Amino acid sequence: MSEIISEITGRRARRGLSEETIDRTVLERIFKAATLSPSCANKQPWRFMVCTADGSIEKAREALLGGNYWATKAPVLVVVMTSDDLDCKSNDNRNYAWFDTGMAVMSLMLQATREGLIAHPMAGFDPAVLREKFDIGDETRIITMIAVAKPGATDHLSEKHLTQENEDQTRRPIGEVFSWENWPGLQ
Numbered sequence: 070m071s072e073i074i075s076e077i078t079g080r081r082a083r084r085g086l087s088e089e090t091i092d093r094t095v096l097e098r099i100f101k102a103a104t105l106s107p108s109c110a111n112k113q114p115w116r117f118m119v120c121t122a123d124g125s126i127e128k129a130r131e132a133l134l135g136g137n138y139w140a141t142k143a144p145v146l147v148v149v150m151t152s153d154d155l156d157c158k159s160n161d162n163r164n165y166a167w168f169d170t171g172m173a174v175m176s177l178m179l180q181a182t183r184e185g186l187i188a189h190p191m192a193g194f195d196p197a198v199l200r201e202k203f204d205i206g207d208e209t210r211i212i213t214m215i216a217v218a219k220p221g222a223t224d225h226l227s228e229k230h231l232t233q234e235n236e237d238q239t240r241r242p243i244g245e246v247f248s249w250e251n252w253p254g255l256q
């Protein structure tokens with residue numbers, strides 16, 4: 070294969086979301102993809118709470134911070150959680166729960182891209198609201214929320230978000246993040 074996988078190049082954190090319902094079978098497929106991710110000693114530390122328009126989504130929406138106004142249109146909000154005790158730990162403070170859960174989220178997002186969906190991860194939420202509304206204990210680490218939706222209109226987006234919606238991806242040059250044969254130190 071001579072090209073980067075199309076789901077990787079096609080995935081974008083877009084904000085123009087449709088309110089249309091997503092078939093449960095499609096959702097189950099993207100969640101299955103998440104669970105096929107690797108994890109340390111196969112501990113599978115990822116936990117997901119799925120909030121849909123037919124059920125608990127109003128409670129989940131209340132946790133979104135103002136800058137994520139666009140995500141209130143999503144018919145599905147997934148809350149991604151783990152706990153430090155659910156995965157391998159090392160004596161030099163390596164804890165793989167967050168790492169492995171992140172990989173599962175990437176699998177979910179790539180399968181969503183394959184399904185023609187947007188799966189946009191967000192740090193902009195108040196975990197205290199989720200804890201209170203869903204009775205989530207302190208030992209549970211709430212990492213991110215993911216808005217899942219079909220692509221939709223963009224006319225309600227802020228000017229900044231509208232610009233970002235159509236912009237090319239910006240990334241550090243590969244040479245800045247990959248060092249061959251030696252370590253130049255963190256840059």
Ligand SMILES: Cc1cc2nc3c(=O)[nH]c(=O)nc-3n(C[C@H](O)[C@H](O)[C@H](O)COP(=O)(O)O)c2cc1C
Pocket residue numbers: 080081082083136137190191192193194213238
């Ligand atoms: C952990 C994480 C948290 C993020 N939080 C937000 C957020 O709260 N609101 C938002 O609009 N985008 C959020 N994003 C999306 C990023 O801004 C986006 O992925 C980045 O700008 C690169 O754009 P791309 O995903 O389209 O390549 C988040 C992404 C990640 C991985």
